[in-house]
Amino acid sequence: MTRRRAVLCVRVAVLAALVILLELCCRTGIIDPLTVIAPSDMVASMVDLIGSGELNESIASTFSTIALAFVLAIGLGTLAGALIHRSPRLRDVSDPLLASYYSVPTFIFYPLLVALLGLGKPPLVVLGVLSAAPAVMISTLSGLDSLSSVLIKMARVHRLNRARTLWWIVLPAALPRLFTGFKLALSYALIGVIAGEFILSGTGLGYAISFAYQSFDNRAMYGVMLFVMLVAVTANGILYVWEGRLARRRSAR
Amino acid sequence: MSAPAVSEPSHVALNEVIRHYEGPPAIHALGPINLVIRGGEFFSIVGPSGCGKSTLLDVLSGLVRPTGGSVQFEGKELHGEVPDGIGVVFQEDSSMPWLSVRQNVGFGLRTSGLAKAEITERVDHAVSFMGLNQFADHYPAQLSGGMRQRVCIARTLVLRPRLILLDEPFGALDQQTRLLMGDELLRLWRETGATVLLITHALDEAAMLSDRVGVMSARPGRFIDMVETGWPRDRDSRIVSDPKFGALTARLWSSLREESLKTMGRAA
Amino acid sequence: MSDLSLENALAGSTSRRRIRAFDAVVLALLILALWQAIGSWTKGVVVSPPLQTLVYLFGLLRTWMFWDHAAATLQAFLLAFALSALIGLALGLIFGIRRFAGEVAEPILAGFYTIPKVTLYPVVLLVFGLGISAKVAFGVMHGLVPMTLFTLGAVRNLPPVLIRTAKVLRLSPGRTMLWVLVPACLPDIVNGLRISFSLSLLGVLIGEMFSSQRGLGFLLVSGMAQHNVPLSTAVVTMIVAVAIAANTLMLRVGGRAARRPNP
Numbered sequence: 001m002t003r004r005r006a007v008l009c010v011r012v013a014v015l016a017a018l019v020i021l022l023e024l025c026c027r028t029g030i031i032d033p034l035t036v037i038a039p040s041d042m043v044a045s046m047v048d049l050i051g052s053g054e055l056n057e058s059i060a061s062t063f064s065t066i067a068l069a070f071v072l073a074i075g076l077g078t079l080a081g082a083l084i085h086r087s088p089r090l091r092d093v094s095d096p097l098l099a100s101y102y103s104v105p106t107f108i109f110y111p112l113l114v115a116l117l118g119l120g121k122p123p124l125v126v127l128g129v130l131s132a133a134p135a136v137m138i139s140t141l142s143g144l145d146s147l148s149s150v151l152i153k154m155a156r157v158h159r160l161n162r163a164r165t166l167w168w169i170v171l172p173a174a175l176p177r178l179f180t181g182f183k184l185a186l187s188y189a190l191i192g193v194i195a196g197e198f199i200l201s202g203t204g205l206g207y208a209i210s211f212a213y214q215s216f217d218n219r220a221m222y223g224v225m226l227f228v229m230l231v232a233v234t235a236n237g238i239l240y241v242w243e244g245r246l247a248r249r250r251s252a253r
Numbered sequence: 254m255s256a257p258a259v260s261e262p263s264h265v266a267l268n269e270v271i272r273h274y275e276g277p278p279a280i281h282a283l284g285p286i287n288l289v290i291r292g293g294e295f296f297s298i299v300g301p302s303g304c305g306k307s308t309l310l311d312v313l314s315g316l317v318r319p320t321g322g323s324v325q326f327e328g329k330e331l332h333g334e335v336p337d338g339i340g341v342v343f344q345e346d347s348s349m350p351w352l353s354v355r356q357n358v359g360f361g362l363r364t365s366g367l368a369k370a371e372i373t374e375r376v377d378h379a380v381s382f383m384g385l386n387q388f389a390d391h392y393p394a395q396l397s398g399g400m401r402q403r404v405c406i407a408r409t410l411v412l413r414p415r416l417i418l419l420d421e422p423f424g425a426l427d428q429q430t431r432l433l434m435g436d437e438l439l440r441l442w443r444e445t446g447a448t449v450l451l452i453t454h455a456l457d458e459a460a461m462l463s464d465r466v467g468v469m470s471a472r473p474g475r476f477i478d479m480v481e482t483g484w485p486r487d488r489d490s491r492i493v494s495d496p497k498f499g500a501l502t503a504r505l506w507s508s509l510r511e512e513s514l515k516t517m518g519r520a521a
Numbered sequence: 522m523s524d525l526s527l528e529n530a531l532a533g534s535t536s537r538r539r540i541r542a543f544d545a546v547v548l549a550l551l552i553l554a555l556w557q558a559i560g561s562w563t564k565g566v567v568v569s570p571p572l573q574t575l576v577y578l579f580g581l582l583r584t585w586m587f588w589d590h591a592a593a594t595l596q597a598f599l600l601a602f603a604l605s606a607l608i609g610l611a612l613g614l615i616f617g618i619r620r621f622a623g624e625v626a627e628p629i630l631a632g633f634y635t636i637p638k639v640t641l642y643p644v645v646l647l648v649f650g651l652g653i654s655a656k657v658a659f660g661v662m663h664g665l666v667p668m669t670l671f672t673l674g675a676v677r678n679l680p681p682v683l684i685r686t687a688k689v690l691r692l693s694p695g696r697t698m699l700w701v702l703v704p705a706c707l708p709d710i711v712n713g714l715r716i717s718f719s720l721s722l723l724g725v726l727i728g729e730m731f732s733s734q735r736g737l738g739f740l741l742v743s744g745m746a747q748h749n750v751p752l753s754t755a756v757v758t759m760i761v762a763v764a765i766a767a768n769t770l771m772l773r774v775g776g777r778a779a780r781r782p783n784p
């Protein structure tokens with residue numbers, strides 16, 4: 001068995017063991033069902049909720065908000081990163097800002113956003129963009145930095161115009177790091193939007209969890225929770241694997 | 254079969270070329286340089302570190318404008334743009350990690366407007382000429398340094414350049430690989446009939462490969478010696494056994510040694 | 522070797538520093554102006570303008586109430602950060618040294634990190650109840666994983682020759698860890714601490730924002746609930762200032778650790 005496969009098996013085994021442990025503890029009453037319900041019940045609840053269509057509206061709302069925030073973050077982030085990269089002066093100003101940005105809990109601005117934009121999608125989208133865009137900027141800068149000058153020289157020797165240099169050389173060369181930024185953007189946008197929905201919103205999956213919690217409906221709460229966790233892990237997992245494949249081709253193995 | 258040599262008497266001409274950098278501090282990096290390279294000639298330049306060899310290459314290819322003087326290629330003056338017909342192989346690895354060997358080699362023909370069939374034919378020929386057949390679908394990351402440079406050379410080859418500039422292309426390779434690559438370069442030169450300008454810090458390489466060697470002084474670089482080797486066109490690395498080879502290398506070193514000491518003293 | 526690199530290296534550095542300082546001042550003024558604009562445009566309903574906030578903040582700093590809340594946050598935060606840092610360090614070292622365990626664990630940890638932890642808050646509340654232990658748990662939930670991942674990465678990237686040297690010198694595992702591993706990985710560990718710091722703070726604050734009666738997070742939310750805009754703006758400003766100051770400090774310390782000569 002190859003090492004990679006062995007690692008995968010052990011990982012699956014460990015996770016399965018944890019789930020089984022939780023299941024046993026819940027079933028035997030070691031863990032109070034008012035606190036945590038058994039994993040099998042969580043799955044059942046989730047299937048019920050999705051099957052009955054109860055969650056459809058929340059799902060649509062949350063997913064569309066995240067998608068919007070994600071696309072905006074990537075667009076704005078890449079553009080801003082490219083602009084900053086061209087101007088050393090702008091870069092000098094931006095570098096310390098970007099370095100400190102994620103040390104500030106952006107989340108504390110959310111109530112302010114709601115006061116400014118009202119309840120509903122806009123503050124959620126803004127929160128998502130505020131969470132995700134700087135990561136894209138940072139990785140765009142990193143990607144452009146990683147461009148070796150010899151490739152640019154080569155583009156000139158081949159007499160490529162601006163557009164072609166950008167499309168054929170700059171973009172492919174910077175792609176690995178850009179992609180890391182996209183991956184982070186999805187992760188942060190997802191977290192930002194759902195956190196916002198949870199704290200202060202009227203729709204969405206985050207709100208559904210909060211509502212269930214406050215209604216003492218543990219079963220529904222855990223069902224939605226499980227769904228959100230699965231979505232997060234799957235979406236990020238896909239990007240993670242994709243990123244790995246991109247990197248593997250370019251590094252010596 | 255080798256192509257006939259490009260026959261214009263003056264293929265490349267540098268006239269009183271000077272290159273300054275503004276700084277601060279201001280640096281007089283190169284010149285004045287007066288040089289005429291004959292069509293089909295294999296010309297090498299040796300010189301101490303920092304003498305401006307690479308700057309000279311940048312000026313010759315049109316990547317950089319000279320501060321003073323003029324550069325002419327095939328009778329036309331260069332104005333800070335790389336003209337058609339020049340191929341450059343850089344010191345650093347310029348292979349593109351996201352393309353396979355075959356795709357790398359074909360890269361330069363993307364803008365050529367040639368038919369797909371012709372492109373494929375040229376790429377196949379270059380790949381096989383540089384001995385890369387086995388690795389045609391591999392990626393640069395999977396190849397050694399020497400092979401990657403071969404990819405870069407193949408990529409230059411497909412363009413059928415009339416002037417090939419090489420900036421210490423084998424610098425990162427071990428001695429034995431270098432000798433073999435030198436043979437490859439000679440094959441390339443004979444096959445294409447192009448004018449070749451090689452910049453190297455290895456005196457033996459210059460002495461063995463070239464028709465003529467120019468020795469540059471320490472910065473600001475100027476030519477202090479021009480040595481004609483008189484080798485036959487059909488040469489390869491085994492020429493090291495010729496007694497003239499030792500004399501040539503000795504002459505190059507005697508011109509170069511003092512300049513190198515100057516550079517070291519400056520650095521210390 | 523191209524002379525162009527020489528040219529770039531010699532670009533004047535003092536004039537650059539002066540320009541940078543000037544730009545920083547301009548930026549600060551722009552931010553203040555924007556703040557003022559939003560404040561007055563929304564007639565103080567969203568944020569209160571800078572000056573008013575500053576005045577209110579100074580007044581706030583003189584009340585017992587404020588320091589009571591600040592102390593609650595600090596207490597929870599320090600506990601959360603300490604736990605995240607120590608447990609994260611230990612786990613990171615173990616997973617870094619035991620390669621197989623590390624390979625198994627890393628995607629699990631990375632996956633956990635991508636989950637919106639807010640969805641797990643109800644669980645934490647149900648398990649820990651309301652109070653400081655829930656807050657600390659929130660903090661640790663946020664700060665533990667990055668610390669572990671950073672340390673893990675640092676150990677994994679350690680040049681193997683250092684371990685071989687330790688073996689040749691017949692150092693015990695404990696000594697190897699303390700005298701070789703940790704000093705060599707220090708820059709990455711400091712980086713991990715920096716990130717963990719910010720995230721533990723975030724976790725504690727979010728915990729306070731909706732499950733506590735004490736702390737700066739609670740103060741922020743109650744300010745919003747009472748429509749006491751100067752209060753919430755002042756608290757936000759304070760948090761931002763502290764967070765940036767701490768982060769900048771740790772960046773400096775980390776930078777100095779990175780420039781140390783290698784052991």
